[in-house]
Amino acid sequence: MERPSWQDAKLGTMKRAALWLVDVVGEGEKFTKAELREAFPDVAQIDRRMRDLRDFGWRIDTNREDLGLGAHEQRFVLQGTPVWEPGKATRASTAITATRRREIFARDGHICRSCGIAPGQLFAGSYEAAQLDIARREVSRADGSSAVELVTECNRCRVGGRGITADAAAVLAEVRHLGVLERRVLAGWVSDDRREFSAVERLWGDYRTLPEESRASVREALMSGDED
Template identity: 70%
Template sequence: MDLPSWTDGKLGTMKRAALWLVTVVGEGNVFTKEDVKEAFPGVSQADRRVRDLRDHGWQIDTNREDASLGQHEQRFVRQGEPVWEPGKGSRPSTSITMTQRREVLARDGHFCRSCGIAPGEAYAGTYETAQLDIARRVVKQPDGSERTELVAECNRCRVGGRGKHTDLAAVLSAIAGLGSLERKMLAEWVADDKREFSTVERLWADYRTLPEESRVQVRKVLAPPAG
């Protein structure tokens, strides 16, 4: 089936943008906001209509999801719903509003819930600083149903956790199986929303990040004396 022309002014901007991505940019290729402006001269908020395609299953990455991209670059990764077809592309927007974003960041403590890094903080061993974003996480509920919930994550964890599901029922079941001392300890961590790690635990975490050559040296130091 032949696709409509992306230059057809009778189509809405979002539909034209989708067709432009498919027929001009191509999956896997990079484009910029300037490219969008040149393709749709005189069309206000054409770049927003491109972003709207994400609500219809289109994957369009920025440097938040793909560190290889420049600040003004985007990559058309994968086509979603063919919004130009009759009856498609008209569902209500599921974009996260600025109010929702502020609320999620506030309740999540303004740090990444996956790794604990704060916005603007450098990742260990790099000059790259973290940016916080809002991720959608599918959570399996105790009754077996699934619900999409919002959580604050940094740009790294958001990419690594894309498509990740969380099993709340399994977490609650594991808590029910804890002894009284372990349950009390966990309750204190949850109440404080943080946990202080011991020196040994921090050393273990550092060891896990070392290259194999360095791990060998650590194992030699820890090995029991011969004889």
């Protein structure tokens, strides 16, 4: 089937935006909000129509997902469903409403469920503040089925978590192998939805983030007993 022109006014705005990305921008390339609005000067909500493509598997990153982008830049990363083809743009919307978004944030304790950072908190070793959003995560459930579930994540973890499947079945299997005392300890953490880490555990986490040369210096200091 021959691909129609993005300038065909008979097409819907979302379809035209998809064609503009493919024909003008190109996968992997950046574009600005100004360029998008210049291409569609008569469309009042072109930004929203562009975002609707994400519900059809299109990946369009902002500076929340791609730290190399400017505030007014976006990147067309991956083409999804060819929505301009007949019947391909009729799927029910999976957009998250503002009310649902607030519910998920509250349910998840207003923290990133992957790293625990709160909105506005600085990432360790940087001056960058965390931003929270809702991620769609593939999950393998205990009954063997798979599903997409919503979870709160920061801008860094959303990028790192793309393509990762959460395995609830594996977690439950490990729980069943715990002893009575270990189950009680875990149940307490789950009930409080938090766990306080000791100084040694925090140091272990910091050590793991160091480059190899620095890890070697720490190992040498520990083995020699000289931490100064």
